[in-house]
Amino acid sequence: MRPINQLDNGTTGTIGSLLEQPGDGRSGQPAILGIGRGPLDRGGLAALVGSAAAELSARGIARGDRVALVVENGPEAATAFLSLAAAAACAPLNPSYRRQELDFFLADLGARAVVVSSTLDTPARDAARALGLQLIELEPVDGGPAGIFRLDGAAPAPGPIPERAPAEHALLLHTSGTTARPKLVPLTHANLTASARNVAATLELGPTDRCLNVMPLFHVHGLVASLLASLHAGGSVTCTPGFHPIHMLAWLEECAPTWYTAVPTMHQGLLARAPADNSIPTGRLRFIRSSSAALPRPVLEELERTFGVPVIEAYGMTEAAHQMASNPPTLAERRPGSVGRAAGPEIAILSPGGEELPPGALGEVAVRGSNVFAGYERNPEANLDAFTDGWFRTGDEGTLDVHGFLTLHGRIKELINRGGEKISPAEIDERLLSHPAVAEAVAFALPDPRLGDEVAAAVVLEPGRKATEPELQEFVAETLAPFKVPRRIVVVDAIPKGPTGKLQRIGLAERLELPTAARRSEPTEPRTAFEQGIARVFTQVLDLPTIGVDDDFFALGGDSILGSEAVARLRESTGQQLPLVSIVRSPTVRGMAAELDPVSALERSGPILLQAGPGPPIFFVHGGDGEVLQFVALARALDGSRAFYGIRARGIDDGEPPAASIEAMASDYVERIRSLQGSGPYALGGFCLGATVALEMARQLEAVGESASLFVVDPRLPRPNDARYLLWLARRRARDGRLREAAVGRLRGTTDAAGIEPGAPAIQLALARIREAYRAKPTGIPAVVVLGDQHERFSIPAWHVLRVLPNARTVRLPLSHGDLLRPAGATELAPELGNTWDAG
Numbered sequence: 001m002r003p004i005n006q007l008d009n010g011t012t013g014t015i016g017s018l019l020e021q022p023g024d025g026r027s028g029q030p031a032i033l034g035i036g037r038g039p040l041d042r043g044g045l046a047a048l049v050g051s052a053a054a055e056l057s058a059r060g061i062a063r064g065d066r067v068a069l070v071v072e073n074g075p076e077a078a079t080a081f082l083s084l085a086a087a088a089a090c091a092p093l094n095p096s097y098r099r100q101e102l103d104f105f106l107a108d109l110g111a112r113a114v115v116v117s118s119t120l121d122t123p124a125r126d127a128a129r130a131l132g133l134q135l136i137e138l139e140p141v142d143g144g145p146a147g148i149f150r151l152d153g154a155a156p157a158p159g160p161i162p163e164r165a166p167a168e169h170a171l172l173l174h175t176s177g178t179t180a181r182p183k184l185v186p187l188t189h190a191n192l193t194a195s196a197r198n199v200a201a202t203l204e205l206g207p208t209d210r211c212l213n214v215m216p217l218f219h220v221h222g223l224v225a226s227l228l229a230s231l232h233a234g235g236s237v238t239c240t241p242g243f244h245p246i247h248m249l250a251w252l253e254e255c256a257p258t259w260y261t262a263v264p265t266m267h268q269g270l271l272a273r274a275p276a277d278n279s280i281p282t283g284r285l286r287f288i289r290s291s292s293a294a295l296p297r298p299v300l301e302e303l304e305r306t307f308g309v310p311v312i313e314a315y316g317m318t319e320a321a322h323q324m325a326s327n328p329p330t331l332a333e334r335r336p337g338s339v340g341r342a343a344g345p346e347i348a349i350l351s352p353g354g355e356e357l358p359p360g361a362l363g364e365v366a367v368r369g370s371n372v373f374a375g376y377e378r379n380p381e382a383n384l385d386a387f388t389d390g391w392f393r394t395g396d397e398g399t400l401d402v403h404g405f406l407t408l409h410g411r412i413k414e415l416i417n418r419g420g421e422k423i424s425p426a427e428i429d430e431r432l433l434s435h436p437a438v439a440e441a442v443a444f445a446l447p448d449p450r451l452g453d454e455v456a457a458a459v460v461l462e463p464g465r466k467a468t469e470p471e472l473q474e475f476v477a478e479t480l481a482p483f484k485v486p487r488r489i490v491v492v493d494a495i496p497k498g499p500t501g502k503l504q505r506i507g508l509a510e511r512l513e514l515p516t517a518a519r520r521s522e523p524t525e526p527r528t529a530f531e532q533g534i535a536r537v538f539t540q541v542l543d544l545p546t547i548g549v550d551d552d553f554f555a556l557g558g559d560s561i562l563g564s565e566a567v568a569r570l571r572e573s574t575g576q577q578l579p580l581v582s583i584v585r586s587p588t589v590r591g592m593a594a595e596l597d598p599v600s601a602l603e604r605s606g607p608i609l610l611q612a613g614p615g616p617p618i619f620f621v622h623g624g625d626g627e628v629l630q631f632v633a634l635a636r637a638l639d640g641s642r643a644f645y646g647i648r649a650r651g652i653d654d655g656e657p658p659a660a661s662i663e664a665m666a667s668d669y670v671e672r673i674r675s676l677q678g679s680g681p682y683a684l685g686g687f688c689l690g691a692t693v694a695l696e697m698a699r700q701l702e703a704v705g706e707s708a709s710l711f712v713v714d715p716r717l718p719r720p721n722d723a724r725y726l727l728w729l730a731r732r733r734a735r736d737g738r739l740r741e742a743a744v745g746r747l748r749g750t751t752d753a754a755g756i757e758p759g760a761p762a763i764q765l766a767l768a769r770i771r772e773a774y775r776a777k778p779t780g781i782p783a784v785v786v787l788g789d790q791h792e793r794f795s796i797p798a799w800h801v802l803r804v805l806p807n808a809r810t811v812r813l814p815l816s817h818g819d820l821l822r823p824a825g826a827t828e829l830a831p832e833l834g835n836t837w838d839a840g
Helices: 015-019 042-058 077-085 099-109 123-128 189-203 220-231 243-254 264-273 299-309 380-386 423-433 469-477 529-542 560-574 589-596 629-637 662-676 689-703 721-748 760-772 796-806 821-838
Strands: 028-034 036-040 068-069 087-093 113-117 132-142 147-149 169-174 184-188 211-213 237-241 261-262 287-290 312-317 324-328 347-348 362-366 392-398 406-411 415-420 419-422 438-449 452-461 490-491 608-611 615-621 641-648 682-687 708-713 783-787 807-814
Touching: 015 042, 015 077, 015 189, 015 220, 028 042, 028 123, 036 042, 036 068, 036 077, 042 077, 042 147, 068 077, 068 099, 077 087, 077 113, 077 132, 077 147, 077 169, 077 237, 099 123, 099 169, 113 123, 123 132, 169 189, 169 220, 184 189, 189 220, 189 324, 211 220, 211 243, 220 237, 220 312, 220 324, 220 423, 243 264, 261 264, 261 415, 261 529, 264 287, 264 299, 264 438, 287 299, 299 312, 299 423, 347 392, 347 721, 380 392, 392 490, 406 423, 415 438, 419 423, 423 438, 423 452, 469 490, 469 721, 529 560, 529 589, 560 629, 608 629, 615 629, 615 689, 629 641, 629 821, 641 662, 682 689, 689 708, 689 760, 708 821, 721 821, 783 796, 783 821, 796 807
Parallel strands: 028 237, 068 087, 068 113, 087 169, 113 132, 211 237, 211 261, 261 287, 287 312, 415 452, 452 490, 615 641, 615 682, 682 708, 708 783, 783 807
Antiparallel strands: 028 036, 132 147, 169 184, 312 324, 347 362, 362 392, 392 406, 415 419, 438 452, 608 641
C-alpha cells in the first residue's frame, strides 16, 4: 500500500477526466444511485453531463461563467453539480437559505445564472430576477435512472464533455462566516481531482465500492469525499435526501454500501437508533469514515462495537478541497485521538511567526499541495493572514508526533482563555461524552468580567437518562484539572449545528442566553395542596428543582412527548379523565388546576387556542389521531401576529360519537370556526388526515359564498381508484421490491393498507375509515402543499395531490412525516405558513 503521506504526486486533472474513461470497459457500471431508483451508469452520466453542457452553451453560458445551483439533496444534486462544474464554475447553495442570504451569495459570486429545482419552493427565483440573472429550471425526469434531469424541459441535446484546463475554477464555496463576513473559496479542477485522488487512495477504494452519501451536496465533504472520490475509483454513490437517523439503518441494508462518511453528530444520531443488542445487518459495509469535526473517542469505539467495522477519522476543510490528513485503513497503524498522517498535502506545525516547529511542539496546523486553493477571492487582508511562505494556515492548533500523526487541540479562536490558561474545549467534550447519561456535549467560552473567559458546556442527555449539573462537574473533575471543569453545564434538547451538522461552538453562550437568561427569577410558589401536586408532576417530567404557578410548561423545555407524560401522570394521580389537549390550553400549574377543578373546568369542545395574536385566526385541523398537541411547536414558531387554533376531533374523551363522514365532520368544524370568525376569508390548515378535512371545509365555505385558502402538511388524501393510479402503484411496487416494502414497514411500524398502527384507538380507526370513503374532487381553491420525504410511502403520489389542488404551490422538506411538526420542522414550516396568509 502506498504511504498515505505521499499521495499527492502533483498530477492534475479535470471533472471531465473523472467521468470519461475511454476504453476502460466501465461505461456500463453503476455510478449514481438514489433511494428506490435505478442506477445511472458511467456512460449515461457522461452523456448527461455532455448534453447539459450543450444546453448551457446554447443559453450563452461560457466556461468562465459562474452558475449557482439550488437543489435538494439527492441524485440530481450530484449530476447537476458535475454538469455545471464541467461546463462552467458551479456554486452549490444551501436550498434552505432565505432571501437575504441568497441576495448576498449571488452578488458575491458574480453569478451569471441560477439553476433551481422545479420541485423546490425557494426565494432563489426572486433573488435571481432582482439581480437580472438568467433563471433555469432543473426538472427531474420521473421513471428514469437516478439523477436524470432536463433544463427548462428541453430535450437532451447530445454533446461531448467540454475540455477544461486544470487551473480553471470548477467549484465556488463560501466559508461558514461564524465570526465575520463569509469568504469566497474558489477551487479549481486540479484542486478537486487531486483531493478526490487522495481520498480514494487513502481508503483504497475500487470499482466494487459504493458510498452511501448522507452529507449535503452543497459542501465540500459530500462533493469530494462521497461523490468525486467514488467516481475517481470507478465506484458508485447512492445519493440520499440527507441524513435522517430514522432511515439510516434501513438504507444500510437496502442500498448495500461498502462505506459511508459523515460528521460526528451524524454518527451519534445513528448510534442513538441502533438496537440495544447491536443486531445490525451491516451487509457489504467494510468501513466508516468521519471528518469535518473531531470525533470523540467514545463515539469511535461505540461505532466499531456496533457495526463491527473500522472507523477511519480524517481531517479536512474547504480551503484544501476537503482532505488533508487521515488515519490509515489498517487498525494496527492508526492512532486513536489523532486525525492521522498527511493524506495528500504536506502538513507542518507553525509558530505565530511562521517558523516550522519540531515534533511534539504545539502550534498552528499548516498545509500545502495541489489540492490547496490559491487564496480567498477579493480578500487580500485575509490572504495575508492565511498564507506564510506558501503554507496555508488552517486556524487549527495541533501537534505532530515523530511518526507524522497529527493531533488537533482545537480551533485557535475556539480556545478558552481563562485568566491566561489556554483550555482546549475538545478535551472537555470528550470527558463529558464518556459519561453514560450524555449523548452530545460541547464546551465553550462563557464571557467573565474577571477572568475574560469562563468554561461552560451544553449537553444533550440520552433518552430516559438524568444527570445534574453538580454530578457532571464532579465527573469532569475526576480526570481534568480544576480550572478545566465547566462552571456552568446546561442541559438542552439540541445543540445548535451548522448546515453540515457541525456543532456551533463559537457564540454559543450568546445563543443560549447564558449571561442573562440562564438563571430564572424566583418563581411564585404553589399555594394549595392541589397546585403543589401539579407542580410536583411538572418538575419531575421537566427535571427541574422548582416551578412557579405561572411558569409555562413549554417555555421551560416541554414538548409534545413530555406533555403527554405529564397528562398521563396527572390522570393517574387524580383519577380524572384529563384530555391530552389540556396541557396545551393550560400549560401552567395555575391553569392546570382549573382544568382539574370540575367546577371551573374549561369548556372542552370547540377550537383550542394554541397561540394568541391580534390578526385574523388560523384554523388547523387535527391529524389521524384527532389531537392537536402536535401543533404547539408550529403555533409558537410563528411571529404572533395571528391567533392559531387547533381543531380537535369529537369522540376522543367527550363521550360523543365520531363523525360519520368527512363531509359531516367538515360541516361541524365550519360551524365551530364561524362562531369565532363571523365571515371570511378563512385561513385553513391541516396535517395528514386534517388536510382532507380542511379541503372539504373550504369547499363548503365556498358553496355559501365565503372564501378560504389552504395550507396543508403531508396530506393523506384518499387514494384514487383510476387506471393511472393503479399503474403507478404497480410500477412502484415492482420497482421498490420486497426488501424496500419490508424496510418501509419497519420504519412506519404498520402493516395494514390504511397505514394504521396495530392496536390503535377506536377514534383513529374511525377517522381512517371515513377518510378512505371520501372522494376528493379537483378544486381551484388556492393552496400551499408541504410534502415530507416519506410522502409517497403512503402510496399517495404527489401528482394526485396536485390533481386535486391544481392551483397549489408545492414545498418539499427533507423531513419525515412525524418530524414535520416537531420543533426543528416547525421552524422550517413557520416562514412558509407566515408567507401564505397576509398578517393584516
